[in-house]
Amino acid sequence: MPTTKTKASKAQGAAKARTEKESGALKELFVDSLKDILWAEKHLTKSLKKMAKAATSEQLKTAFEEHLTQTENQITRLESVFESVGEKATAKKCDAMEGLIKEAEELIEDTEDGTEVRDVALIAAAQKVEHYEIATYGTLRSLAGTLGFTEAQALLEETLNEEKETDVLLTELAENSINEEASAE
Secondary structure (H helix, E strand, C coil): CCCHHHHHHHHHHHHHHHHHHHHHHHHHHHHHHHHHHHHHHHHHHHHHHHHHHHCCCHHHHHHHHHHHHHHHHHHHHHHHHHHHCCCCCCCCCCHHHHHHHHHHHHHHHHCCCCCHHHHHHHHHHHHHHHHHHHHHHHHHHHHHHHHCCHHHHHHHHHHHHHHHHHHHHHHHHHHHHHHHHHHCC
């Protein structure tokens, strides 16, 4: 008959194996989400160029161009996140971003060129993208912390803050001028 110590040791071993398996599944989810957002950011760069070209307001054009540069830097940062957790930076198609980009392109087609109404539509589309990114980076930052990936957590926090700042900027552009100008058209 096994001793109490042996039973306790087996129970601890089983608990440790279960925890490692769960942690492995969580890391897999984390890495899969990183692949998803990497695809999203890479495809967003193409869309931001189109949005900047379609914008009427010089302020909005500039905001999209600056966010394009920021997004390119975020892609580099994501590659560093992959490296910091011992994974290869690979992208996996992000259905959510694909849908958001498609919606933005449809809004460009459905609005008249050179109007503030188009700019309102562009801001709405861009903010949907920002909110998706904020949710994704917030989740990734939290998971990185749970998994003990402190470097990844810090890098993801930096990107999360940039996405929040972009969202605030878009709101300010809409509320301080573009919405009013569109209502006068």
